Amino acid sequence: MNQLDSMRIFSKVAECLNFADAARQLGISNAMVTRSVATLEKHLRIRLINRTTRRVALTTAGQAYFEGCRDLLRQLTAMEQRIISTAAHPVGCLRIASPASFSQSKLAVILTAFRAEQPHVSFDVTVYETLNEIAAENYDLCFTAERRLRDSSMVCRPLVRMHDVVVAAPAYIARRGQPATPAALTEHDILLATDAPNRYWEFRDFNGAHRVSLNPILITQSLLAVKSAAVTGLGIARIANVLVERELAEGSLVALLRDFQLDSNERTVWMLYSGQPFITQVVRSFIDFVVERYRDEDAVLARPTRSTRMALGSNDARIQ
Incomplete structure (x- = not known):
């Protein structure tokens, strides 16, 4: 058993809570996903996922294992990114969540300008209407436009007031x-x-x-x-x-x-991201680019600190 591959497959199932969706996103067969999760459960000697014909849900052990896998895979991705990237040429795919209003008005301009400077970067963008639709920890960055934010462990960067x-x-x-x-x-x-x-x-x-x-x-x-x-x-x-x-x-x-x-x-447009030390170079480059762009427009608000983390609310899992 390739445990690392199994952890990646299990993590994708845990994110999607759907075997078919996980298989489609990973580009592998449903059977391979099912077999990989079953092999992992056999190796650990514990059930990670309860599944019926109608529903997939993580067990308590499965939730704990998913959180551990997510942290480990994030660190592995960051390590690999540092090795294959150079300071001049960030490489990779940015996973971004954006409210529909911001994606229509500003996001495309930002992505176009950033890729003109960093042509080896691609984007995977999820557009949402309300924050309840997403889990911010599944993305590298999340934009949101709020009248006020609630408590969270994510770093929240104020960009501009509307x-x-x-x-x-x-x-x-x-x-x-x-x-x-x-x-x-x-x-x-x-x-x-x-x-x-x-x-x-x-x-x-x-x-x-x-x-x-x-x-x-x-x-x-x-x-x-x-x-x-x-x-x-x-x-x-x-x-x-x-x-x-x-x-x-x-x-x-x-x-x-x-x-x-x-x-x-x-209301304020915020850029939210993990404050973990294993942040990838491409994410750091994009954060710096967006902040500098708004600074050039005299629109940036106070620089955030670790103590000024604000929030998406109780429906979003905290990133430690």
Whole structure:
């Protein structure tokens, strides 16, 4: 038995919780995956995976073994990367997770610019709508745009702040008119993303605060879906400015209530990664590149320290 190969195969099954998906990602047969896991269990004399026709789940021993395998394989990958790489030419595939909004607005530009400098680097990108969809430890880096982060053991690098704007399409304005005050929003069709802080929007001007309760006609997890609905004229939306820069410039969306300031309208784009000493050269190069790019744009916030690790939340496993 090649134990290292068996550990790699088992780890992929543990990540996917599906034998067929693991086989497809590894480029081997289902039978080989099944045989490898069975051989590993026989070697260890303990069951690692409970599997039925409907479900695959790790046993307690399997979870502990998976965590150990993951750490060991990460260290092995880092060691191999240091040997085969040079300072001038990072080599390897970066596994990146990104929210759909960031992947559409900024990520492609970053990847293009980085690969122009490092042509031996490739990318495996997972796009998600909410953080609950992913486990950050399965990626080299994770981008997220949050109003606030919760506790975690990952290193979180603040990159840039975005602010929300209230927008509508000219077609909607022609049909329903443009609200002159926040209170007028109650007579309009509202499009709401579920990452909104509340079911109301609060504005401020020289007269004080104006809180408007919302009765949205559309609620969705996807900011991109809200944007698309707004562009087609379905209603009025509150969207991060970086997502609608082009539409505002082209006139397919119009900013509303510009004499009022939105409360809780800022969110931060974070880059999250493991703080382990075995970080690969290609990951380190990419981190430095992204930070420098935002620094050049005068958008970088305070430099993080080990004590300023922030969070993805309880649904994400901690990386030690």
